[in-house]
Amino acid sequence: MPTISKIQSLPVTSISKILGSNYSTFDKIFGADAPQAASFSDSYSVSKSITTGSGNRVAILDTDGSFNYVGTDAYSISFWVKVGWTSSLNTNIHLFASKDVDGGTSDDMIRMYYNEANNRIYFDFRQNSSVKRNNFWLFHSQASAYVAAYNAAGLGSSYWSASNRGNVGDDNFTMITITKGTASSTASSNIRLYWNGTSCGDPFSSGGSGSGTPVMTTSDRRFTVGSNVTYTKSGDGAETEYNDLTVWNKKLSDSEVLELYNSGTRLDATGHSAASNLKWYYKFENNGDDSSGNSAPTFGVQGDSNFQEI
Amino acid sequence: MNYYIINIAAFAETDKSKIVYLHQSIDKTKYVIVTTETIDVPIATFESATDLSEYTMRYPSGWVGDNTGITEEEMEDIKYIQGI
Numbered sequence: 001m002p003t004i005s006k007i008q009s010l011p012v013t014s015i016s017k018i019l020g021s022n023y024s025t026f027d028k029i030f031g032a033d034a035p036q037a038a039s040f041s042d043s044y045s046v047s048k049s050i051t052t053g054s055g056n057r058v059a060i061l062d063t064d065g066s067f068n069y070v071g072t073d074a075y076s077i078s079f080w081v082k083v084g085w086t087s088s089l090n091t092n093i094h095l096f097a098s099k100d101v102d103g104g105t106s107d108d109m110i111r112m113y114y115n116e117a118n119n120r121i122y123f124d125f126r127q128n129s130s131v132k133r134n135n136f137w138l139f140h141s142q143a144s145a146y147v148a149a150y151n152a153a154g155l156g157s158s159y160w161s162a163s164n165r166g167n168v169g170d171d172n173f174t175m176i177t178i179t180k181g182t183a184s185s186t187a188s189s190n191i192r193l194y195w196n197g198t199s200c201g202d203p204f205s206s207g208g209s210g211s212g213t214p215v216m217t218t219s220d221r222r223f224t225v226g227s228n229v230t231y232t233k234s235g236d237g238a239e240t241e242y243n244d245l246t247v248w249n250k251k252l253s254d255s256e257v258l259e260l261y262n263s264g265t266r267l268d269a270t271g272h273s274a275a276s277n278l279k280w281y282y283k284f285e286n287n288g289d290d291s292s293g294n295s296a297p298t299f300g301v302q303g304d305s306n307f308q309e310i
Numbered sequence: 311m312n313y314y315i316i317n318i319a320a321f322a323e324t325d326k327s328k329i330v331y332l333h334q335s336i337d338k339t340k341y342v343i344v345t346t347e348t349i350d351v352p353i354a355t356f357e358s359a360t361d362l363s364e365y366t367m368r369y370p371s372g373w374v375g376d377n378t379g380i381t382e383e384e385m386e387d388i389k390y391i392q393g394i
Contacts, residue, residue, distance in 0.1 A: 090375045092384065124387070
């Protein structure tokens with residue numbers, strides 16, 4: 001193992017983490033200023049209005065194929081959410097959703113929603129309205145098949161709502177992550193849901209549900225946060241806040257999700273050990289700009305939706 | 311497939327193994343139910359998922375909290391699980 005023989009006068013107060021550095025060529029450092037790591041501010045989130053319609057959307061209308069996953073692509077999508085809806089919502093709040101920009105409402109769809117009436121999170125992807133796969137996790141049962149999700153969420157026997165947020169990280173935000181492998185399937189072997197850094201275990205159906213095997217196209221997509229693809233199903237009661245959305249072009253491992261959770265404190269994802277697989281990174285720091293370095297499209301935040309100080 | 315709105319008493323008599331989709335009203339007094347069973351005394355009967363969905367969208371306040379109604383795809387995708 002190569003070692004550093006000497007470091008002198010190196011200010012390190014702004015360095016939070018060094019991963020995978022190779023010191024083999026270092027012999028001596030005298031009086032060097034540490035390179036200033038990109039500052040990570042975390043003062044804002046994006047708040048999706050409960051008023052709906054395109055005029056109140058939080059969305060990307062992609063024009064350059066930036067998010068164009070097909071059925072056999074591996075990917076992971078992670079975000080932090082501070083729930084605003086009530087326990088009498090009795091419908092499906094969409095956490096994110098995407099579809100072909102120009103196609104029908106189910107064409108090339110990838111989405112996640114919370115089915116409040118049954119206390120389940122669904123993950124769903126589709127080629128169209130008839131070729132689709134989905135699966136879900138439920139959170140209120142301690143039966144052996146569901147206890148992993150029960151423990152991960154910490155909701156107890158009640159529904160997820162603003163008055164029962166379950167296990168949370170900083171500022172009452174929960175990190176939700178879906179990871180998908182290369183099969184065009186929602187089988188338990190291919191997808192994983194994480195609540196904060198903890199796996200929710202196997203989804204309900206070991207083989208997944210739906211019909212057919214979605215192929216999907218690489219067409220440009222509409223990607224919404226906090227609503228479905230037609231800009232409804234955003235909840236009730238109070239606005240739900242979203243923060244630090246990341247999209248990765250791999251199926252993140254358990255340890256990589258745990259690293260991203262960072263014990264509940266949002267981190268700069270560009271410093272994550274899988275940062276080379278980071279495709280989208282939206283911090284929502286009072287703007288909808290991408291911070292992945294890939295020049296991904298900017299989120300439009302319209303109408304009653306807004307950036308909000310945490 | 312059969313599409314109904316039924317009350318609590320009728321629900322108690324249903325064959326749970328034949329239920330495909332179930333959604334309770336916000337006031338907990340009624341159910342939207344999609345089932346292969348024929349129910350004799352429903353509050354309302356609908357010819358199709360489309361008709362039932364349109365009904366809940368005309369009168370959403372009794373069924374959902376976001377004023378949207380129940381979509382057809384929800385009836386397809388949100389599977390009823392007995393006892394959970």
